[in-house]
Amino acid sequence: MSKLVECVPNFSEGRNVEIIESIVDEVRKVEGVKLLDYSSDKDHNRSVVTFLGVPDEVEKAAFNLIRRAAELIDMRKHRGAHPRMGATDVVPFIPIKDVTTEECVEISQRLGKKVGDELRIPVYLYEDAASCAERKNLANIRKGQYEGFFEKIKQPEWKPDFGPDEINVKSGATVIGARFPLVAYNINLGTDDVEVANAIARKIRYIGGGLRYVKAVGVKVTERNIVQVSMNLVNYEKTPIYAAQEMVKMEAKRYGVPVVGSEVIGLVPMKALIDCAEYYLQIENFNMSQVLESRISG
Amino acid sequence: MSKLVECVPNFSEGRNVEIIESIVDEVRKVEGVKLLDYSSDKDHNRSVVTFLGVPDEVEKAAFNLIRRAAELIDMRKHRGAHPRMGATDVVPFIPIKDVTTEECVEISQRLGKKVGDELRIPVYLYEDAASCAERKNLANIRKGQYEGFFEKIKQPEWKPDFGPDEINVKSGATVIGARFPLVAYNINLGTDDVEVANAIARKIRYIGGGLRYVKAVGVKVTERNIVQVSMNLVNYEKTPIYAAQEMVKMEAKRYGVPVVGSEVIGLVPMKALIDCAEYYLQIENFNMSQVLESRISG
Structure with a gap:
């Protein structure tokens, strides 16, 4: 059976359709990844993309999306109602099938290092990937937003997990992490x-x-x-x-x-609902590989 | 979302591994079809194959399997404990996802005609594909078995649905049809x-x-x-x-x-269990496309 990870990046452009499409295209281009949904909010000037696939390809698509957003979005000019700190603001990885949270944490760490090293964007790890308790919560990291980060990043407790110790003026900073599906x-x-x-x-x-x-x-x-x-x-x-x-x-x-x-x-x-069928029907020793549909994607 | 049909052909060889593998290979060779399982019984001298895939490809794999079995199995020499009437004895098509029973009936009719015309094997349709009430039940059709069919097939009420009006001496006769998953x-x-x-x-x-x-x-x-x-x-x-x-x-x-x-x-x-979750949780207006996993195979 093939592993499945979901990724739901938020980036700071919700108005210019050409830019939005160009960024979303980075996901469409990666084989083994399926774009499930994307939506933009003009007031927030922000877009949310949802995609699903095998871990390696999802990681690759996420990097390509972050790189593209860094090229096309200039945080110096960004205005919007939603709090934000970077061109790509936040990138959660979510285990869906035959993948552990730990594996999603490892993806976050690998991607964070690559974004920091290659794109020179400071990266903070959050939620299950957080390097300390203060960084678990996204709002806590993001407090002060892009504008406040020129100073905030200099405080020793807000040294980024990866990348340069100063903000990327054009792209801001990015939060990457792992969380369970909601x-x-x-x-x-x-x-x-x-x-x-x-x-x-x-x-x-x-x-x-x-x-x-x-x-x-x-x-x-x-x-x-x-x-x-x-x-x-x-x-x-x-x-x-x-x-x-x-x-x-x-x-x-x-x-x-x-x-x-x-x-x-x-x-x-699927498992969230099948767990309920198991509970109410009192099924003993059920294995998800008994689900017919789980066989076809192997 | 991609349509899924299951097919569970039974053929009359359960001892000669080379022949069994060669017949099962016909399923392995078709892209878009996944071999889920196959097992052979030496006493019955019979094998059962289970495979799953998009309707067109499943139909193709089923035909190739029947053709191969007709080449490699000689019913004149077949002995086994299980009742049987043909080299490929019975071929049920089972709707699994986004497919109706009617579509499986159409597959049965199309395949039945092709097997009758091209392989010159008499074909009876059964279960939901049956052309009359007496042919719904497999045991009823098969009564008399291969040996009895030389005479049985001459009775007007047992004229085959497709193919020649006399038994294929080497391959016998084959039953094809549609039934719901059990x-x-x-x-x-x-x-x-x-x-x-x-x-x-x-x-x-x-x-x-x-x-x-x-x-x-x-x-x-x-x-x-x-x-x-x-x-x-x-x-x-x-x-x-x-x-x-x-x-x-x-x-x-x-x-x-x-x-x-x-x-x-x-x-x-999957739907058989999710229906139970819906019932016990009293979920209103649930749509199977809300299941994350259903999105990836589209």
Whole structure:
């Protein structure tokens, strides 16, 4: 079976279609990589690209994209609503199939060194690739943005992980790292009282004493006159979807409120759903290679 | 997304490795087709091949396999324990992904005509491709076997769907058709009383008034001192796994017997499990294209 890594680079151009297409083309050009999606925001003046493929090719496509963005984007002229520090702002690698987080950390390190050495852009590693606790969080690294980095980079605690010890005036600095795939999952409740959704969200999320890898808020779904516990599951292997589901049901009971449905937003790894089938069907010793479709990509 | 069809031909050679390999090679040689498995039984003197791929290529591989088997196998000399009527005995096409049963019926008809015209082998269509009710069931067509077909084929009701109106003396006759993928699913019960498993099996299976696409028997699992409801789910879309699961639980209640686990035997289509996740998580409006892995094979 072939390994699959996802990469979701954000770059600082969301208005000039020619530049955007030229940067995205770097992904299209690499064989063994599939462009899943890309979208641009004019106000943010920023684009997000999603692509998937075998690790080596994904790493190659990411480097080519960063190099192209460095050629075509000039941070001295960049204005936009979204915080940013570089032409290529942030590049997360996400393990999808038969790949560990550690392998994605290694990709981040290798790519970071290459970007630093060859493109002379300072690189910070973040999330699971972070070299210290202060660099785990993207917002923490990015604070001060491009304009603030001329000074920030001189502080010993903000010495880059790779590349020059000063900002690249044209390209800024870039954040690279590894994180687990995020599952956006919402549970609909049979009530119009958003306070019930909020109370449940507070109990099930990590910061409220709930599940380790759940972020949650209560949301009103006005057009259906119901409310929703809206969640980000940031590690579906350690905190599976079924665990979130059952915990929401458990808390909803105290209000006599039923779960009336749920929704998966956007893409979801096959294993995140099959883990739920395994749980509810009580399947013993299931192996993902029993899934017919997993055989064809080998 | 690419369409996927599975094909599981059975041919009448299970002893001569050279012949077996030469026939299986016809599948290996076709690009866009993946050989998943093949196995031979010496007593039956018969081999089963499983392969998967895009419809056109699967059809091509199936024809090449039938042609090769017709060259290398002589039914006049074939002896084996398993009932059989041809060098290639039976060729089912199974819709796996983004393919309808109707498309598999069309493949069967096209292939049947080609085998009949070009190889001069009489062909019968069966299961969902059957031209009349009497030909749906393989055993019914095959009754009398190779030896009996010299006479059987002359009866008007057994005129072949394609090819000559007399048996091919060297190659016999071949059955081709379309059927839904079968899911082999067993549910373990917390008792050592096989009569409980039998009673549940009788209530949940089609012939006992149960679910339309469930075949079931009770089985003892001696090494664990438990029993099992052993099922074949012959249409997981119309009778999903979760329906079988919940119906077994419902019947088990009257004996106060718990479901202690389950097992999926062999390969299973991704959708059969994801349908269960959808049911138990109450997911609304899920689309299979949201599964990340489904994007890579497009």
